[in-house]
Structure formats: C-alpha cells, structure tokens
Amino acid sequence: MTFKALLIEEKSDSTFEKKVRTVSSNILKINDNLIKVHYSSLNYKDALVARGHKGISREYPTIPGVDAIGEIVESKNGSFSRGEIVIVTGHDLGMNTPGGFSEYISVPDNWIIPLPKELSEYETMVYGTAGVTAGICIHEILFNNIKPESGKILVTGATGGVGSMAIAILAKLGYDVIASTGKKESHEFLNKIGAKQIISREEVLADSKRPLNKARWIAAIDNVGGQTLSSIISSTGQHGLVCSIGLVGSDKFSSTVYPFILRGIRLIGIDSAERGLEIKKDIWKHLATDWKPDNLSEMAKTVKLDEIIPEIEKILKGKQMGKIVVDCQ
Ligand SMILES: NC(=O)c1ccc[n+]([C@@H]2O[C@H](COP(=O)([O-])OP(=O)(O)OC[C@H]3O[C@@H](n4cnc5c(N)ncnc54)[C@H](OP(=O)(O)O)[C@@H]3O)[C@@H](O)[C@H]2O)c1
Structure with missing residues (x-):
C-alpha cells in the first residue's frame, strides 16, 4: 500500500527536507491498529520535528503530527471495530512513531480514545x-x-x-x-x-x-x-x-x-503526552461537555495536507493565532 504524508528526511549535509510525498506503508511501525486519518492538528512540537529536532524524533525519515482522528481499518486484537472513529493524541505519535500528517497511522491499543458522542471529528482536532x-x-x-x-x-x-x-x-x-x-x-x-x-x-x-x-x-x-x-x-x-x-x-x-x-x-x-489513558478519557469527557467553548469550531483554520509547510514555518516564528486543523482526507 502507498499513501500521502509529510515526510521529513535528513540529507547527507545534515539538513532536513520536508515534502508531501507518496510513501510506502513500510514506513509505519507494526502496531495493533491501522487507522485511516481524517484530520490532524498542528502543534509547536510538530514544527520542531519538521525542523529536525533529534531530541524529539531520533529516527529520520519520519512523519510529524502528534494528533489524529480517523477510522479503524484494522484492529489486530479486535479491541476496536472496523470503521470506528477514534482519537490519538500524544504518546509517541509524531515522535518516533510516524504521525498524523499522513493518510494512515499505526498505533497500539492503549493510545486510542473512542470519539465522544458530543463532539464532531473536526472539533476533536480543533482541541488536539x-x-x-x-x-x-x-x-x-x-x-x-x-x-x-x-x-x-x-x-x-x-x-x-x-x-x-x-x-x-x-x-x-x-x-x-x-x-x-x-x-x-x-x-x-x-x-x-x-x-x-x-x-x-x-x-x-x-x-x-x-x-x-x-x-x-x-x-x-x-x-x-x-x-x-x-x-x-x-x-x-x-x-x-x-x-x-x-x-x-x-x-x-x-x-x-x-x-x-x-x-x-x-x-x-504538565506532561500531556504520557498522561495516562484514564485521565485523558476524563479530560475528553469534559472537553466534550461542560468545558466546551461555545465558539470552538471558529478557533481554528483548516488546511489540506499539501498546504501544511507554510503553517509549520509560521508556528516556528511564533506567528500563528489559534489552531490549525489539517484535513488529511
Ligand atoms: N508540557 C506539555 O505537555 C506540552 C503540550 C503541548 C505543548 N507544549 C509546549 O507548550 C508550548 C506552546 O505550544 P503550542 O503548540 O501552543 O505553540 P504555539 O501555538 O506556537 O504557541 C506559542 C505561543 O507563544 C508565544 N511565543 C512565541 N514565541 C515566543 C517567545 N520567543 N517569547 C514569548 N512568547 C512567545 C506566541 O503567542 P503570543 O504571540 O500570543 O505571545 C505563540 O503563539 C511549546 O513550548 C510546546 O512545546 C507542552
């Protein structure tokens, strides 16, 4: 299988090149679940990975994106059903595990949170x-x-x-x-x-x-x-x-x-990436209900995967305002 992703490659002169490319599924780690990504969102950490920050991502080539929402394509342990919509934020996603700026990710069971019924897919990635x-x-x-x-x-x-x-x-x-x-x-x-x-x-x-x-x-x-x-x-x-x-x-x-x-x-x-799944589930429950800002959807701008690179440059300069949701479909 091949699919589209933002690939960060280290060149022979130790500089890093970022480009949206067609990549082989061999780049994905073998994990419990294959997920077709619908949306991701841009974070400062993703921009550091895209710049070649080996303290965050030791292995290049890699795909940044610490956030993703999408549908289960395959669940090896049967923990999730095919087509189920799930959220992944943090853990090792977009660090040493290829991340959400991609059409597909592959992650273990214990990184996955089912979509709360009160939130749309888009809203989850406005939060990210x-x-x-x-x-x-x-x-x-x-x-x-x-x-x-x-x-x-x-x-x-x-x-x-x-x-x-x-x-x-x-x-x-x-x-x-x-x-x-x-x-x-x-x-x-x-x-x-x-x-x-x-x-x-x-x-x-x-x-x-x-x-x-x-x-x-x-x-x-x-x-x-x-x-x-x-x-x-x-x-x-x-x-x-x-x-x-x-x-x-x-x-x-x-x-x-x-x-x-x-x-x-x-x-x-505060360390959100490795915060336990139970606390994260509780936080998502509040984000979906009593903590949800009235104008949540208006707090983000949406870009396609092909349009992500200028947004990465902007966040590195501290120039972003609000969130960037990445449409990976
Ligand atoms: N600990 C964790 O679990 C965790 C989780 C997520 C993020 N983070 C970290 O939290 C920070 C924010 O992440 P983010 O994704 O929200 O980044 P972001 O969207 O880029 O926001 C950072 C904001 O800080 C301000 N800023 C930028 N450069 C600055 C400078 N040199 N001096 C003072 N203020 C500056 C800017 O806001 P104004 O122009 O409005 O001042 C900028 O929009 C990053 O360091 C990120 O690595 C940590």
Whole structure:
C-alpha cells in the first residue's frame, strides 16, 4: 500500500527536507491498529520535528503530527471495530512513531480514545494536544480548589494553541483571564475567546531582583518559560498555582525558595503526552461537555495536507493565532 504524508528526511549535509510525498506503508511501525486519518492538528512540537529536532524524533525519515482522528481499518486484537472513529493524541505519535500528517497511522491499543458522542471529528482536532494540555492544567486548577472567585488566571503565549484553548475553557468556566501576548493585532481574537484583560509579554516581567513581587494573579498557565516563568512565580498570590507547560521563550528559569515557603506557591509540571489513558478519557469527557467553548469550531483554520509547510514555518516564528486543523482526507 502507498499513501500521502509529510515526510521529513535528513540529507547527507545534515539538513532536513520536508515534502508531501507518496510513501510506502513500510514506513509505519507494526502496531495493533491501522487507522485511516481524517484530520490532524498542528502543534509547536510538530514544527520542531519538521525542523529536525533529534531530541524529539531520533529516527529520520519520519512523519510529524502528534494528533489524529480517523477510522479503524484494522484492529489486530479486535479491541476496536472496523470503521470506528477514534482519537490519538500524544504518546509517541509524531515522535518516533510516524504521525498524523499522513493518510494512515499505526498505533497500539492503549493510545486510542473512542470519539465522544458530543463532539464532531473536526472539533476533536480543533482541541488536539493543545486542548488536552489546557484541559490537564484546568484539571490541576480545579483539583487545587482555585475557583473563579479566588482571583485572576494568567495565560502566556495567549494566541498559541495551548494558550487560546486554555483561555476559552477558563472563560467558559467563569474565570477572569489575563491574556499575555506579543501580538498587538490579536486583541479582538483574544476578547472573542474570553480574555477579560490583555497585557504585553513585557508586562508579565516583574522586578527580577526581588524574590517576591506584588501578587497579580492566583494561578498561571505558562507556555513561555525563562524569565517569564521566573516573574510569574514571584507575582503569584498566596497559595496560588503555576502550571509550567512550554519553553517557546527559554528552557531555563531561576527562582528563590521564597515564593514556595512564604506564599505556598505550587509549581506544577504538565506532561500531556504520557498522561495516562484514564485521565485523558476524563479530560475528553469534559472537553466534550461542560468545558466546551461555545465558539470552538471558529478557533481554528483548516488546511489540506499539501498546504501544511507554510503553517509549520509560521508556528516556528511564533506567528500563528489559534489552531490549525489539517484535513488529511
Ligand atoms: N508540557 C506539555 O505537555 C506540552 C503540550 C503541548 C505543548 N507544549 C509546549 O507548550 C508550548 C506552546 O505550544 P503550542 O503548540 O501552543 O505553540 P504555539 O501555538 O506556537 O504557541 C506559542 C505561543 O507563544 C508565544 N511565543 C512565541 N514565541 C515566543 C517567545 N520567543 N517569547 C514569548 N512568547 C512567545 C506566541 O503567542 P503570543 O504571540 O500570543 O505571545 C505563540 O503563539 C511549546 O513550548 C510546546 O512545546 C507542552
């Protein structure tokens, strides 16, 4: 069998070439289930794989795409029925297992979540890994008893995939969200998805000489890392919570122990890819029902597989706004 996919190949001069090609099914790992992909979605991690990031994908040639929804073509263990519509997000998909920017994927049973009846196929990929990741942060906020009346929630990298999903879900749940963005042109978009206040990336930065700064929010969802994360920690209110997700700014940050021992701040690391299937199923149940933003479908732009490369270049430059759904049919 042959099919179409975005193939990333390492050249003899150690550069990486990305091209939509016809590939042989030999590229797929032998796994429990063969799935015909209907939609995928673009994440920052996919762009890093497409650029040749060997810390994420050791083996090239490969196919990026950490997300997919599609129909079961073959289920070797009989765990799923032929034609059943299923979701796969994270695990090793799009890393060392060829991913969703393809007409077919092959994955083990324990990566698969059946489509919740309240969601359309398209909506699942508007969420994608970004929605699941935002959902895990919101699960932590609720679990730690931070309620809408507890205070404001900061979201950095606000126009990105995780950022925009987090804002929309928090707003749906009645939280007062401060969105931090580097894009002046994004204010209408951010207000529409539910941000109450919009601040610049610079406004998040606090006096770095002081271990504690004036409390400005009770919780934060941080996609940026670096000095931004350091400032967030020092400006979070008593018994507040900081979710560290991303590193688009930097993978390093510094802090003192004072926010932790004087304000009782909790710094929570989020790893959505390897989060257990039971938690993921629970998150999808909420994403399908009580957490679902009213305008979910409007939060994404759709491109065909052939049109994905310029979108990858754009996300690497931090220029995307909202989600990109990839139509692989
Ligand atoms: N831990 C996990 O489980 C997990 C899961 C998913 C993603 N991630 C990570 O989370 C981060 C966000 O992922 P994503 O898919 O949402 O990416 P994305 O769509 O590219 O969003 C990132 C956003 O961050 C802002 N940004 C970009 N470059 C920046 C810079 N140099 N300094 C400050 N802000 C910058 C931009 O928003 P504004 O212009 O609005 O500021 C951009 O849209 C990435 O680091 C990704 O690897 C982690």
